[in-house]
Amino acid sequence: LSAASFQDTTRVLTEAATYDGRYLVHDEGAPGQLVGQWEAATTETIKTVRQLYDELAQSGCPVKFCRLPVTDEQAPEEKDFDYLIDSIVPVVTDHVRAGSSAGSLSLVFNCQMGRGRTTTGMVIGAMVVGLLCPTYVEHLKAVYPPDVLYPSNKTTFDHGNYRIISQMQRLLVDGPAAKLRTDMILNACGKMQNLRSAIETFKVTVESAESNDGQRHTALHHGKHYLMRYFFLIVFNSYLYEQFDFKELKLK
Numbered sequence: 001l002s003a004a005s006f007q008d009t010t011r012v013l014t015e016a017a018t019y020d021g022r023y024l025v026h027d028e029g030a031p032g033q034l035v036g037q038w039e040a041a042t043t044e045t046i047k048t049v050r051q052l053y054d055e056l057a058q059s060g061c062p063v064k065f066c067r068l069p070v071t072d073e074q075a076p077e078e079k080d081f082d083y084l085i086d087s088i089v090p091v092v093t094d095h096v097r098a099g100s101s102a103g104s105l106s107l108v109f110n111c112q113m114g115r116g117r118t119t120t121g122m123v124i125g126a127m128v129v130g131l132l133c134p135t136y137v138e139h140l141k142a143v144y145p146p147d148v149l150y151p152s153n154k155t156t157f158d159h160g161n162y163r164i165i166s167q168m169q170r171l172l173v174d175g176p177a178a179k180l181r182t183d184m185i186l187n188a189c190g191k192m193q194n195l196r197s198a199i200e201t202f203k204v205t206v207e208s209a210e211s212n213d214g215q216r217h218t219a220l221h222h223g224k225h226y227l228m229r230y231f232f233l234i235v236f237n238s239y240l241y242e243q244f245d246f247k248e249l250k251l252k
Helices: 002-017 049-058 078-102 116-132 134-143 163-171 175-188 195-207 213-243
Strands: 022-028 034-040
Touching: 002 022, 002 049, 078 116, 078 213, 116 134, 116 175, 116 195, 116 213, 134 175, 163 175, 163 213, 175 195, 175 213, 195 213
Parallel strands: none
Antiparallel strands: 022 034
């Protein structure tokens, strides 16, 4: 991806050279209306995201850039969780070791739409924070007591009680606790999308007599991947608590 981004900057600069150092970009004017505008295109104005972050880091700004390719609307693979662990855990651990002198720590995630993959990244980041800062989990328990997290006017599926999830909980050392922690974090990070609610929405579409074959096929495809993502997140949360050495502040 980094190589492809660099090739894009080269292509833009090459094309701009034929238009007096300018490149045509489009933005939205009135709702739904694209407006073209010529912008100066030089090595100072056309850069990849990695180049920008590298320059910020070199100037003393405490930032770290990580890029993880994940297919849209699908669950992260096991290797994706490994990459996120290697990227996030050391940063949060160093922050915890530094104590109050470290100032604030922000984990920023984004994808194309800022919904599915972004929310998943936020959830994983919040899990690591909760692992190393137990007060965060206690805060979530105060904000999301059982009657708020699992309201009686919602269905058992909105509560995340699918057969495969129930079976998985019985196999994990702390299955119910891992699901509870995951569900609280899903709610805390669910402004754009709550994974449990999204899974139920797809389930309803699949089972509805008013859905056509195309709608059912799409809903079944997305619903399976969303349920798999939910499954992996709970397992990942359990893994963190089972494998983390709280004395050494590192995974075993």
